[in-house]
Amino acid sequence: MLIVxxxxxxxxxIKITIFENVVQSLTLEAKNISARLDIFSLEYKNKNFDLIEIVPNDSNLTRAEFITTKDDNATYLTLYYPYQSHLLILTKDTSEYSLIVEQILVDILIINATAIFLILFYALFLSRMLLAPLRSFCLKLGELNERFLQEVETSELPIEFKPLGDGVNRLIGRILTFVQYQKELFIGVAHELKTPLSVMKTKNEVTLIKERDTQKYIETLKNNNEAINQMNKMISSILEIGRQEGAQFEQPVMTDMIAYINEIGNNFLILAKGDDKNIKMSLRPHSLRIMIQPTLFLHVLQNFVQNAIKFSPKGATIDINSTLINGEFIVKVIDEGIGIDESKDLFAPFKRYGNSSGAGLGLFLAKGAAQALGGNIELRNRTDRSGTIATFILPIRNNKYKK
Incomplete structure (x- = not known):
């Protein structure tokens, strides 16, 4: 299209430039003739013009006009030049110029056709050359075994496709991480459910070996009920994992994060007051509107606050604060508990530390929710006193915020 x-x-x-010379020569000659005093009695002839005549200006023409005419053999350009009450008419044969212009048009069409053909040929050759490594890359992706995922070799790719290869390998890495988490989760679920079932079965078998008094049966049933309650908690946690994975497909909505955290914090304040504890909030900036999946963010903050309430002593104050630093929205929940063992993997599923109860999936779920949001969470001990600082870091990209 650009070539055309x-x-x-x-x-x-080119056409205008060629005929401009003819127009200028006609105009100059008309001025020279009209400058003669005896123009009406003069029989004027010029070999450069085919016709020169003077006629009355019946059409009341006020300025010079050029008209192109054509017959079977030639092309003419005629100038009608007003002079007093007459018209000076000069006609020049422009057949030679027309032939030149037509030949130029033919040459341009030939050059265009040749150029378009060469461009198409080069584009086809270039596309095949560029697509060859891409086809090879796609073939490698197609040959990947879902049971033995590994990164694809990108050294043979052209430099233009390096980002694509790196992006695919990052995706494969995330899939491997997800698969590993799923394996750990399934193994943990099997272990956590198998152990209480084995204990219940053993107690029942021992109880049924011989006849016992009523109190022994009641004690066995109570123990079995406790084990069933623990398994119910485990199943609820597993269902929570399913809900969280579903929340990852939740449509992001524009949310004022400061107002949302205030709302969540006020809800947890009631829970903390019931346990003789307090929650203090210090949130900055004043307002921060971003596109986010609120359910996933709730998973993160809810886990932080619930752990802070659980592990803080009576009368403790839990601090929730937020800041915006270098394009990162940082939310911290600071408690006054006993702290954590920073040498251990606190985010592994079904890992419980200290005297904590539960399924051991809280931090595992929180980390998954944070990663789904594109952020990260950190846990570390306080340096000023005993307690833990739980931090959620969320990069802010192309979002409008107001301090």
Missing amino acids: IFSVMLYHY
Whole structure:
């Protein structure tokens, strides 16, 4: 399209330039003739013009006009030049110029056709050359075994496709991480459910070996009920994992994060007051509107606050604060508990530390939710006193915020 547009502009420029010389010569000659005093009695002849005549200006023409005419053999350009009450008419044969312009048009069409053909040929050759490594890359992706995922070799890719290869390998890495988490989760679920079932079965078998008094049966049933309650908690946690994975497909909505955290914090304040504890909030900036999946963010903050309430002593104050630093929205929940063992993997599923109860999936779920949001969470001990600082870091990209 650009070639066609440029060629049309070039053709018209050449045509105008060629005929401009004829127009100028006609105009100059008309001025020279009209300057003669005896113009009406003069028989004027010029070999450069085919016809020169003077006629009355019946059409009341006030300015010079040029008209192109054509017959079977030639092309003419005629100038009608007003002089007093007459018209000076000069006609020049422009057949030679017309032939030149037509030949230029033919040459331009030939050059355009050749250029378009060469461009198409080069584009086809270039596309095949560029697509060859891409086809090879796609073939490698197609040959990947879902049971033995590994990164694809990108050294043979052209430099233009390096980002694509790196992106695919990052995706494979995330899939491997997800698969590993799933394996750990399934193994943990099997272990956590198998152990209480085995204990219940053993107690029942021992109880049924011989006849016992009523109190022994009641004690066995109570123990079995406790084990069933623990398994119910485990199943609820597993269902929570399913809900969280579903929340990852939740449509992001524009949310004022400061107002949302205030709302969540006020809800947890009631829970903390019931346990003789307090929650203090210090949130900055004043307002921060971003596109986010609120359910996933709730998973993170809820786990932080619930752990802070659980592990803080009576009368403790739990601090929730937020800041915006270098394009990162940082939320911290600071408690006054006993702290954590920073040498251990606190985010592994079904890991419980200290005297904590539960399924051991809280931090595992929180980390998964944070990663789904594109952020990260950190846990570390306080340096000023005993307690833990739980931090959620969320990069802010292309979001509008107001301090």
